[in-house]
Amino acid sequence: MRLSLAGAASLVWLIAIGCMEQFSPKPAAATITLATTTSTQDSGLLEMLCPMFRAQTGIDVKVIAVGTGQALELGRRGDADVLLTHARVAEEEFVRQGYGIVRVPVFQNDFVLLGPPDGALSLNPPKSLDDAFGRCAAENLPFVSRDDDSGTHHKEKELWQSISLEPTFANYLRSGSGMARTLRIADERRACTLTDRATWLALSGEFHLRVIFEGDPRLKNPYAAIVVKGDGQSPARVRAAHQFIEFLQKETTRQAIQEFGKDQYGEGLFFPDGGAPGAGQKP
């Protein structure tokens, strides 16, 4: 009895091991590691792009979804071959410091400022971005910051700087969390927060928040791909990384990115750069 139980347990384990191999993707010609921001994974964009890329080149992409800050750090340590991030200043510095070979803007969307539907900003809509942020600080309106060195956090700091304000008011909350949790906190605390449109469209059904302000050129959210220089020991991976970036710029890929999400949300989540006129710009 005891032996048979132990045997059954071992059997389950062995079957699991066996199945685990079976569930492994078929061996690919090469494998590259892509470190990216959570918004591209959470929206499902990469789950569409990676199989496309593999079908075309036979190269497998392992996706590590982290904040932009951590993605850049992964690149610095050589743990990722390609980065797909959205913090222009930090990215340019990354390349300038010699960690990246090339940086290519690939697509963009934009940020929106969210707030509670019955908050002061909803009842009396702000005229401009400066007005919106200025009133948050001046009237001490609750505002949740990502505070996690992500692309969204970088953007938010940039915006405060652009209106020469330090967000030091009492109701400025630092979540230190990803976008979804930050949205939840903002929802529960009836606070304003900054988010990218892709995440917002994917999650808007969950929350009572609504868009308070959008459309300022400063709210643009450009994503760029970077080929990591690496340690020089694996030229094959660097080649594969270049291929991935070329793939992102291909016309068919751009079409796919443009169409992505339209069936589900009624509007696109990402807008490819450098395509047909008007496509790179949020209408």
Next chain:
Amino acid sequence: MTMALYRLEGLRLARGTEFELTVDEMTVSSGETLCLAGPTGSGKTTLLRVLSGLQPIESGRVQFDGRIWCHGMASLAEIRTIALVPQRPILLSRSVRANLEYGLLLRRAASDERVDAMLTCLGLTKLAKQAANTLSGGQMQLVALGRALILAPRVLLLDEPTANLDPQCVALVEQVLNEYRRSRNTTLIWATHNLFQTRRVADRVALLLGGQIVEVASCEEFFDRPRDYRTADFVNGRMVY
């Protein structure tokens, strides 16, 4: 009582700075019953451990059945002809039955009949399936006796085997041991501080005091004509510690 089964010479066993046990010379004959008498802490248990062949000794020699044990350690084959019934037995956390069977399993000689016979012999049949850790002290002592007896050893080392038993059980144990001894010519080395019991079972008696053997004599001589004054004091109950 033909040949010497055990011969101990110049045995010294230290614990700390004090000598715990010193035996200049001692022999045990095959088939005899030797009682180890003496008060608590006199070295009876230590001597039994030495005789079990599992106690390393610093100096002196122990000869068993014509062979000298290296540093007092017996071979596995020799150990399997000697069985020890400890004063405070620790049983395996299994059933009474499994505890009795244990030594047989070690010898690859499992036998349900022998276990059943031993259960009947010691009146433990009703407890056979009970977990050993639920037994009373007396019952545990009976099981400990049973797990040794079932191995039909040449030598049985008994350390106060009846200390926790009620009078009926004491009589039972003495009777069982007596039968075993007679039918199999088993050598018994029996530590006890019960003088009446000593008188009932012993062929010879050895008195230990403070780790030394004071006197070894036949049962009659020991009780009726003690040579050492300390033996006389002990026998007459005048010894106070």
Next chain:
Amino acid sequence: MNSVPAEVWSIFVLSLGVSGTAVMVSCAAGMPMGVWLGLHDFSGKSIVRALIFTGMAVPPVVVGLLLYLLLSRSGPLGSWEWLFTRRAMILAQVLLDLPFVVGITMTAIDAIPRELLFQLRSLGASSWQLRCTLLSEAEPGLLLAFATALGRSISEVGAVLIVGGNIGGHTRVMTTAIVLETSRGHFAMAVGLGAILLLVALLINFLVACLQGRIAQ
């Protein structure tokens, strides 16, 4: 795109495979260590014991972080190329389980009175038979070590997230999938995975309880 059940199934199997392997490795390595430590007395044993019990309290994320720095391509073990693979996850879980396996085994063996060993030898046990008896006496403790290790492995998220990377189909296990689905706002999926995890834990502990019940008899 994979259908949902196939994806769940692959995550489930991956979890079981990674954690099962980690537990097997840590038991194979940790139990002999625990038995040895339980049987031998040496100076500094209390220090070793304190270190092992400290190991039990080490947060998984710390293990994950240290392992990440070691396995990173620019770290000392970068040439292994283990980062973001199942091997790294198994290694992390082995490191997390080992203190539990060693500590619990050691305590279980320690709890067996030394006098029992002497008495078993006097009944004719060879040194191998003695070891086997000892293990069977300590069996409830060994099972506890096994169950604890498996429970910790399968429910652990911090370390595997860092060294595994939560790559779909490669290194996504139940806990990291729950984190991901929660961050995506797919609460139904997250709760479903959580329920499966709970069920697995229940099954494991039911099995262990069965085994321990048999022993008690």
